[in-house]
Amino acid sequence: MTSNGTAEPGEPAPPDGAAGSAGPAPSNGAAVPGEPLLSVRGLKVHFPIRKGTLLQRVVGHVRAVDGVDLEVRRGMTYGLVGESGCGKSTLGKAVLRLVEPTAGTVVFDGVNLALQGPEPMRRLRRNMQMVFQDPLASLDPRQSVESALTEPLRAHGFPGDRSKRVRELLDIVGLPAGAAGRYPHEFSGGQRQRVGIARAIALNPDLIIADEPVSALDVSIQAQIVNLLEDLQEQLGLTYVVVAHDLAVVRHVSDVIGVMYLGALVEEAPSDELYAEPLHPYTIALMSAIPIPDPEVEERRRRILLTGDLPSPVDVPPGCRFHTRCPFRQPTRCAEESPDLREMRPGRKVACHWAEEIATGTIRAAASAQDPTATEVGAPAVQ
Amino acid sequence: MVFRQRGRPDVRAVDGVGFSVAPGETVGLVGESGCGKSVTSLAVMGLLPRRGVRVEGSVSFDGTELLSLPPDKLRTLRGRELAVVFQDPMTSLNPVVPVGTQVTEVLVRHRGLNEGEARKEAGDLLRRVGIPDPSRRLREYPHQLSGGMRQRALIATALACRPRLLIADEPTTALDVTIQAQILELLKTLVAESGTALILITHDLGVVAGMCDTVHVMYAGRIVERASRHDLFGAPRHPYTGGLLASVPRLDQPRGTRLEPIAGSPRDTIPWDRGCAFAPRCPNRVEECTSATPELLGGHHGLRCFNPLRSGPVREVTPR
Structure with missing residues (x-):
């Protein structure tokens, strides 16, 4: 089962359209028809810490997300970076209401998600999907790929031939048609992530939140998945929120990057400018x-x-x-x-x-952290 | 090195790997999961189970042959002269013993200090690896420390006897980048100050670029390319090395260039005795690759390939 063929998806498409190569003048609004698809205001997710067996007093809160505002334009990629525990994954889940926000509003395509009851929310979910870090954990080991891909189609009443749609999806993500009858453990990590992506795009969503989509994969495979995500955005006009700790990967795929620290955004910038x-x-x-x-x-x-x-x-x-x-x-x-x-x-x-x-440069870093001589750590101290 | 399991064909995890480290030198072993880099380090330290594993070859440490050394002699050497830091500090530290005891244990056992001296020395060690408030930390259990601090405590344990050889197996993979920078800095200072020889095992090319003098790239249990870091990154010759470098996005490069992944996955391999294990994924494959076994040739810049990259995909470095 060689997956040699799977590395080259259909036709080579330029990476995320004109937005990426905006060049010297990164004018966000001009390159992409960018009305905001997702707008988050003052979002907070606080998890109560309880103590005691009977009364369960609340003794404090884990302020995982502590007042975040952000806006994602249609067809763009918003990258969220930060170290472990900064709340970036919780933020991603709170946007989809996979965890309930404590405060704040999430407006998706003009609809305030917080005001939706369970059934309207369920129907809205077809437009926003999630890709998880570890496909081995997010796919049911006893469910064949076909069944995993048919499930969202059935749940949301997909009109038309479901098995045809499954074959179509496999083709889009670069898996052979024979993959349909196989089980997650039969695939390599990269192929499993392709299945996870196929499941996410099954219902033609507008928004995909990808939580560490490549960090569980080997270096040589990461690029395959990154390219696949870029191709899909091109073909299907997807909007991404990519949550990851690997800044190099995030910068590569994102148009705008938000840097999180301890539950809040500390900086937001076009990704070309952030490193510069x-x-x-x-x-x-x-x-x-x-x-x-x-x-x-x-x-x-x-x-x-x-x-x-x-x-x-x-x-x-x-x-x-x-x-x-x-x-x-x-x-x-x-x-x-x-x-x-x-x-x-x-x-x-x-x-x-x-x-x-x-x-x-009026304010400089403290001497302990930055000293013209001491910070030249790249200097061959080891020779 | 061969792994045997009853009823299954033997697995040749590492095959003909050879390298040397000088005092004060840092040598990198790079490769993806399953390439045999960790198993190599376990074999060097004599930490592989004796049953079911056959280790052949020679590991010579300052003239002593480690593979044939009796277990008690090896144990004396390990911890004192040889030390190892593993990826996951939570599984390397004993969860039910305070951190302090785990550090002092080494000092008492190998340096013959008494309990009081050892505690004082342990405090100094923790301070040296950058753990604030060491006297409190010594009393705490591993779960009370953060991941970065646990890794630093582990490094402190490894450094307790000023080993002459330190093997760091993915020492920063489980850590965040800002903590990673601290730990790498610590290792660098250590090598520079005490002349410890360091074997750094990692999958992260960036870490290698900043740390190692010599780099060995492993694929499917064999070294496929061996060079100084400047040669390796400046002009990679093996298609696998070149492929790895082209498939990682770089922060200092302009955005918008498409990544060039290596086709297939590390599972797509052929046994070395029938050709080159990388051949099924290799863009430079020629007929010879699937019929004969390539040898590791060349002294200074060693290479195991029939059809190497002519001029590697050297990318322009934009000065900032």
Whole structure:
């Protein structure tokens, strides 16, 4: 069972249309007919922590998502990045109401999802689907591929020939027609993720939320799935929210990237600009921490090391939530006043009091984290 | 090295892998899951079960042959001269023993310190690996520490006797990138300061590019390419290495270029004795690839391929 043929889907399509190659002037609105498909306002997801066996007192809250605003335009890809525990997956699930938001609104295609009863919500779900990280966990091991793909069609009353649709779906995601009768364990990781994607697009949704779609796969396979997602967007006009911790992958597929830290967005930018000029101290540190597979570049890079660990989302620091680890921290204001996500310049949003000063170099990182000599960590210390 | 299981054909997990590490040098073993990189490290440390596994060849550490060393001698060497850090600190640390005890244990056993001295030394070690408030942390259990801290505690244990060889098997794969940067920095300082030889096993090409002096790329149990990191990343010769580099998106490259995946999956392979295991996925395949076994040739830049890449897909580096 060679899957050689599966790597080349149909015709080579340029990566996500004109949006990706916008070039020098990344004008978001112009390239893509972009009315917002999804709009999230003040979304919060707090999980209560209960103590005691009988009374179950609530002793605190895990503030997994703590007030997020974002907007995703039709046909675009919004990338959500952040480290484990920052709430990015919870945010993705809360958008689909797979976990109930504590506060805030999610408007999908003009419909406020929070106001929908169970049955209208169920009907709306055909337009928004999810692709999960580990297809082995999200596919039923005892269900054949055909059955897994037919189930959404049956549940939503797909008109027409279902088995024809299954064959069509397999073809779209680059699996042989013979895959229909097989079971998840018979496939490799990449092929299983193709099944997961086929199931998500079965009902022609508008929006797909992909939660770490490639992180469980081997490096050589990741690119196959990334290309498949891009082709599908081109062919089917899909809108994606891609949630992942791998910034290089997210930047590759996304038009706009939101960086999350401890339940909130700290920066939002067109993906071309985010690496070229990160504005928030956390993004700056995150970018500098990502290893680049090129020794020449690695040796020249300046790395900003964060100290300490991510604070617990039960105890979000007062003031700016990043101030406990921030190398650019300034006295008093950072610890006292929580910065809003504000538009610093068109298309660039940042939640930092001092973003302008940091960008111009007026405020520099603390010596422990950044020192002209000490930060040249790429320098061949090992020779 | 051959794995045997009754009623099944033997599995040749690692076949003819050879490399050397000098003091103060960092050597990388790179490859995808199942390529045999971890098994190689277990064999070097003598940590594979004696039954059901046949290990052949030679592992020489400072003139001592490890494979034929009696178990008690090996045990003395391990922990003192040789140390290993695994990917998942939660399974390497004992969950019901405080972290401090696990660090002091090594010091008492191998360096003959008494309990008090060992505790003081353990505190210093934790501080050195960047764990704040070490005296409190020493009393805590592994589950009370975060993933990054657990990994640092494990590294502290590994460093307790200032080993001359450290094997780090995917030491940062389970960690977030900002924590990864801290741990890699720590390992780098260690190698530079104490002249420890480091074998770094990883699948992450970025980590290799920043850390290793020499890199061995493994595929299906054999080394397919061996070079200094500058040669390997600057001009990869093996189609597998080239394919890996072309299939990862890079942060410092302009966006919009399509990724070039390697076709198929690591499962699509043929046994080495019938040809090149990578042949079924290889864009450069020639007839010879499926009829004869390629040998690892060339000294400085070793290569196991009949039809290597002429000039590797060297990508322009845009200076920032």
